[in-house]
Amino acid sequence: MKRIFKIIFVLSLFFILTGCPGPEVPPQEQEEAKPKNVIVLIADGMGTGHMEVARLFEYGREGKLFMETLPYVALARTYSASHNVTDSGAAGTALANAAKTNNGMIGVGPDGEELVSILDIFKEQGKTVGVVSTNTVTDATPAAYVAKTEHRGNQAEIARQIYEGEYHIALGGGERFFLPEEQDGEDLLVAFEEKGYQIPKTRDELMNIEATADTRILGLFHHSFMNYTGDREILESKEPSLLEMSEKAIEVASQNEEGFFLMLEGARVDHAAHAADFGGIWREMIEFDKAVEYAVNWAEENGDTLVIVKSDHETMGIAASEVMDVESFKEIGVSPEYMAQQLEIDEETNNYTAESIRRVFSEYANIDLDDEEIEEFQDNVWDGNDPEGRLVFEHIVGWEIGSVIAYYYDGGVMHRRTRARSDSTGGHTANTVPVLAYGVGAENFDGVLDNIEIPKMITDIFGFEYEVQGN
Ligand SMILES: [Zn+2]
Structure with a gap:
């Protein structure tokens, strides 16, 4: 018996020293697989609270969002160079240019130095590149991929840079920034057309475009932001949905045998959250989740693709509270912005009439405000900083309406006063945001980033040279 033990001991020592015999790994499989395409989906302003609100509203306690089925999950910190809490300009710059910058800046460092966008890296590699957003295509998140400016408000300048950069696909809102009034008399749409771009203005025009390797599209479906999902029916909108824009963008981009990089943004999650609009958060998140599902299914069928789902920052500290009245929120069919447009101004006081405030809250939100609450609302929409005593901007009136509704039905959300004091972000928070990944290289997205x-x-997974900049 002693001898047998000795043989086993010698044999095990042999295997430990030489490695266990196993199937030989062919050399080409020892290198890590590289993807060909990347699809980045960004829900602007999405925190885990927005995910939870959407999940509870759509599927109930035991349901799941599609994005929650993705295999890899990380968290990301979002502070900017200038603030603990980032705006979408600095956040977009971080995600598109690998650099911290000041709030309000796009594609440049804190001192204005121009950064290199990841989209340009992929374009140089011969890949088709593009941005899709329900915002204007010239606003912060898409802009950070395609433009460089110290002031995110320079949307006409950003439109010009999209033209000069010759990015293959840009779909969203913001037509007015391309027109002569904003472009020193030049019609940038004509210039795009001369470069061979197709310029669809409606859903049908977009969906009828034939996808070839040479197809270039500048789709502008609204003069400003595209409409909220919930308002499209009442406004008889002819816009495509985020899902439809994503489908067409992927169809066109995938004609290129070299591969593609697409950024697809559900921008109005952020806008609904600013307005404390829980129904809007739900609808915009579900619309975004459908685009995620489409992208991941496409990647599953085609292989070779990395899909990353993420957020640029959290907006309004959205939380699913214990007493949140899900059914009442869901019954509200339109956005607070639409409700704001239904208010009437009293010419004598220059404020909204008590009668119209009462009617709008009752008709659209099933809330009966008393006289005191109506007076408080009138105070809140009065611009205290304006010596002439005027109303705040209409979109801020929408924010005030949303906050009244959110408090009434117990949605967990930042106080309106904190939002009003948050100068550079209008109510964003520094909460970490989710990063979810699927496909080739997805396993890298792990931990707190x-x-x-x-x-x-992303560039490391593709083996492209790129440095974290300005640090
Ligand atoms: Zn925002």
Whole structure:
């Protein structure tokens, strides 16, 4: 018996020293597989609270969002160079240029130095590149991929940079920034057309475009932001949905045998959250989740694709509270912005009439305000900083309406006064945001990341040279 033990001992020592015999790994499989395409989906302003609200509203306690089925999950910090709490300009710059910058800046560092966008890296590699957003295509998140400016408000300048950069696909709102009034008399749409771009203005025009390797599209479906999902029916909108824009963008981009990089943004999750509009958060999140599902299913069928779902920052500290009145929120069919447009101004007081405030809350939100609540609302929409005593901007009136409704039905949300004091963000928070990944290279997205690491991680997976900038 002693001898047998000795043989086993010698044999095990042999295997430990030489490695266990196993199937030989062919050399080409030892290298890590690289993807060909990348689809980045960004829900602007999405935190885990927005996910939870959407999940509870749509599927109930035991249901799941599609994005919750993705295999890899990380969290990302989002602070900017200038603030603990980022705006979408600095956040977009971090995600598209791997660099921290000041709030309000796009594609440049804090001192104005121009950064290199990940989209340009992919374009140089011969890939088709593009941005899709329910915002204007020239606003912060898409802009950070395609433009460089110290002031995110320069949307006409950003439109010009999309033209000069010759990005293959840009779909969203913001037509007015391309027109002569904003472009020193030049019609930028004509210039795009001369470069061979197709310029669809409606859903049908977009969906009828034939996808070839040479197809270039500038789709502008609204003069400003595209309409909220919930308002499209009442406004008889002819816009495509985020899902339809995503389908067409992927169809066109995938004609390129070299591959593609697309950024698809559900921008109005952020806008609904600013307005404390829980029904809007629900509808915009579900619309976004459908685009995620489409992208992941496409990647599953085609292989070779990395899909990353993420957010640029959290907006309004949205939380699913214990007493949140889900059914009452769901019954509200339109956005607070639409409700604001239904208010009437009293010419004598220059404020909204008590009668119209009462009617709008009752008709659209099933809330009966008393006289005191109506007076408080009138105070809140009065611009205290304006010596002439005027109303705040209409979209802020929408925010005030949303906050009244959110408090009434117990949605968990930042106080309106904190939002009003948040000068550079209008109610964003520094909460970490989710990063979810699927496909080739997805396993790299793990742990707590800083937002500027993400583009660098993507280029590393592709083996492209790229540095975290300005640090
Ligand atoms: Zn925002």
